[in-house]
Amino acid sequence: MTNTTTSGEINDNEDIDNDLIEPKANAFKLVDWSGIAKEGLWKNNPALVQLLGLCPLLAVTNTFINALGLGIATMLVLIVSNLTISLVKDWVTKEIRIPVFIMIIASFVTIVELLMNAYTYGLYLSLGIFIPLIVTNCAIIGRAEAYASRNPPLNAAFDGLMMGLGFTVILLLLGGAREIIGQGTLFDGAHLLFGEWARTLEFQIFHFDQQFLLAVLPPGAFIGMGFIIAGKNYLDNKELEEQKNKAAKKVERARVTTVN
Amino acid sequence: MNKNLLIFTSKKNALLLSAFAAVCTLLVSLTYVYTAPLIEQQAQQDLLNKLNQVLVPERFDNNPLENCLHITDKSIFGDDESHVIYRATQQEQPYALVFQTQTLKGYNGLIKLMVAIDKTGKVQGVRTLQHKETPGLGDKIDLEKSDWVLSFNDMKVNSDTDKRWFVKKDGGYFDQFTGATITPRAVVNQLRQSIRYVSSNFDRLFVMENQCVVDEMLPPDSLVQPITTDPQSQFDEQKATLTTKDEVSND
Structure with missing residues (x-):
């Protein structure tokens, strides 16, 4: 008895080992691009699920263009920092990991800040302190630590792109909604980002004498954010329920067959 | 080990x-x-x-960035820092002074303003450079939100307590905003003080030496001393004085 059980256990262990090895081998051959994309954009969205980088998210989303500007800046920093950290991960020892990551991130943020100052001066002024504050956006150090320091460079860069995109989409959603509700405009200040020709992009959707203050001020961002998170959770729950229903149906059929 | x-x-x-x-x-x-x-x-x-x-574009033909003063004066700028006053001229004749002023008496932090007045003391234009007033209420001092700042155009400050230079609530000429009196009051009061001070010192400020000369330009002493001396000879004179100074120090 004991012999058989131990051999069984050993067999089990071998099975588990095989299971563990096989997907690993696959992961190196075939990168699960769509999986990474899904993680960044939906399942593990930095703004909606991880709730990282809320400070800039809430402060800068008063207009669509501000949101776009900060979104692009954050995305750029995320991609480049993820790529760099993944490239240097083998040289960095465990003890100095965090300072090195922060140094890399801070350097790239400073570079992005200088470039924005030089090429999109108006936007630089309107985003103000929130560009240098990208350094403290936990989404970036979080990805560096959780993903980039453990995965090959290409995967890490793609993860940065998708996480950045997920963050930007939420920024845009919130920025657009707050601008429309608060000021009745969309793309206000587009010339700050794209140059003078973009002034024609700005349009007034509706006009009111008094701005809707709640949407313009930070509390509006909190409320809007709440709605977006609620919406995401609703969709997730719906999907989960559908899956459950499907599973239940399958089980019923199985029972039917057994009974027959 | x-x-x-x-x-x-x-x-x-x-x-x-x-x-x-x-x-x-x-x-x-x-x-x-x-x-x-x-x-x-x-x-x-x-x-x-x-x-x-x-500034009114038709009324000046120089580059004000190349004709300016660095001054520290609390009654103009509202703080103790050194600030720049730009001078606009037309055909070398004084047209306007442009200066920044600021006040902390707004509703939320510093309000920075830029003002231009011509030699008769008339306001050429006022703009808000920086503020953190409440959106929808106090932020109407920003031209993007409201053309309130245009109501200063062509106004003069005649005395330190010029009765028109108050918000209507204080018996003056300028509108306050619905729900926000503190912001426009702070702006109007600050402007009254600093415009009054600059306009009564207009000539003195205009004869002061230019501190923003760009290298390629001739010495703009013609502005300071409209006497018909050749700029080159003045330059030589300066050189001469410089060399004598050197000699003295060498001795």
Whole structure:
């Protein structure tokens, strides 16, 4: 008895080992691009699920263009920092990991800040302190630590792109909604980002004498954010329920067959 | 043995960290060197745009950025820092002074304003450069939200307590905003003081030496002394005085 059980256990262990090895081998051959994309954009969205980088998210989303500007800046920093950290991960020892990551991130943020100052001066002024504050956006150090320091460079860069995109989409959603509700405009200040020709992009959707203050001020961002998170959770729950229903149906059929 | 290993790893880590710091600093420095002239240019352009907004474009023909003063004067600027006053001229004749002023008496933090007045003391234009007033209420001092600042155009301050230079609630000429009196009151009061001071010192400020001469330009002494002396000879004179000074110091 004991012999058989131990051999069984050993067999089990071998099975588990095989299971563990096989997907690993696959992961190196075939990168699960769509999986990474899904993680960044939906399942593990930095703004909606991880709730990282809320400070800039809430402060800068008063207009669509501000949101776009900060979104692009954050995305750029995320991609480049993820790529760099993944490239240097083998040289960095465990003890100095965090300072090195922060140094890399801070350097790239400073570079992005200088470039924005030089090429999109108006936007630089309107985003103000929130560009240098990208350094403290936990989404970036979080990805560096959780993903980039453990995965090959290409995967890490793609993860940065998708996480950045997920963050930007939420920024845009919130920025657009707050601008429309608060000021009745969309793309206000587009010339700050794209140059003078973009002034024609700005349009007034509706006009009111008094701005809707709640949407313009930070509390509006909190409320809007709440709605977006609620919406995401609703969709997730719906999907989960559908899956459950499907599973239940399958089980019923199985029972039917057994009974027959 | 263990201790040696510890020292070794610490040394290695310190070296690694320094190496990363060096590379990062190098990258940032390179970007800085590359973007610095562009940033400077953007800032100048931005300033010039603002100057063009507060001045009447047809009435001056110089570049005010190249004709200015650095002054520390609380009654003009509202603080104890050194600020710049730009001078606009038409055919070398004084047209307007452009200066910044600021007040902390607004609803939320500092309000920075830019003002231009001509030699008769008439306001050419007022713009809000920076403020953190409540959106929808106090932020109407910003031209993008409301044309309230245009109501200062062509106004003069006749005395320190000029009755028109108050908000209506205080018996003056300027509108306050619904739900926000503190902001326009702070702005009007600050403007009254500083405009009064600058207009009564207009001539004195205009004869002061230009402190923003660009290298290529001739010495703008013609502004200071409209006597018909050749600028070149003046330049030589300056040189002469400089050399004599040197000699004295050598002695």
